[in-house]
Amino acid sequence: xxxxxxxxxxxxxxxxxxxxxxxxxxxxxxxxxxxxxxxxxxxxxxxxxxxxxxxxxxxxxxxxxxxxxxxxxxxxxxxxxxxxxxxxxxxxxxxxxxxxxxxxxxxxxxxxxxxxxxxxxxxxxxxxxxxxxxxxxxxxxxxxxxxxxxxxxxxxxxxxxxxxxxxxxxxxxxxxxxxxxxxxxxxxxxxxxxxxx
Numbered sequence: 001x002x003x004x005x006x007x008x009x010x011x012x013x014x015x016x017x018x019x020x021x022x023x024x025x026x027x028x029x030x031x032x033x034x035x036x037x038x039x040x041x042x043x044x045x046x047x048x049x050x051x052x053x054x055x056x057x058x059x060x061x062x063x064x065x066x067x068x069x070x071x072x073x074x075x076x077x078x079x080x081x082x083x084x085x086x087x088x089x090x091x092x093x094x095x096x097x098x099x100x101x102x103x104x105x106x107x108x109x110x111x112x113x114x115x116x117x118x119x120x121x122x123x124x125x126x127x128x129x130x131x132x133x134x135x136x137x138x139x140x141x142x143x144x145x146x147x148x149x150x151x152x153x154x155x156x157x158x159x160x161x162x163x164x165x166x167x168x169x170x171x172x173x174x175x176x177x178x179x180x181x182x183x184x185x186x187x188x189x190x191x192x193x194x195x196x197x
Contacts, residue, residue: 001081013158014135022132029124038124041145042066043106043177044113050181063147070151078155089153089160093140098165099172101140106176108134109144111184118188146170 029038039062049059116123134142
């Protein structure tokens, strides 16, 4: 919708993607938090499994569901906007700046989640606001989610990423999540559970 209504203005298109993403994250976390812990992100699920806050079999099931859900969501969006169902992005997103941006975006997201958890605060609003802001302060527009990265490779729209850039983005996201996990143990040592190796 943002791409269709922005008249070619990239900043307006980005804003049109940013606000609904942040807003719906708050809603989804509030709705699904009590059911599943609002697991929408493989980096979050794996990080919580490393911290022994989630069993590895549950994390694996969540990750499969997250990737499948992302793909289904993209296909539904294509159907709603009468785009070809099957497509791959041609938007090149690669290079050191993009990878660093994904490292920072994912690390910051994880610190947001860990920080709220350490203080026993509801993370929904903090996560929504963080992602809204990170769209603008990262060069990559803050995918910060391996499932989203895979899903966005399946859409040749403004939000897409060419399949050739997916693996490097996911590596950067995993490294960002792992670094944030270590940093969280230092920032909140009494509130951090032991890592599971």
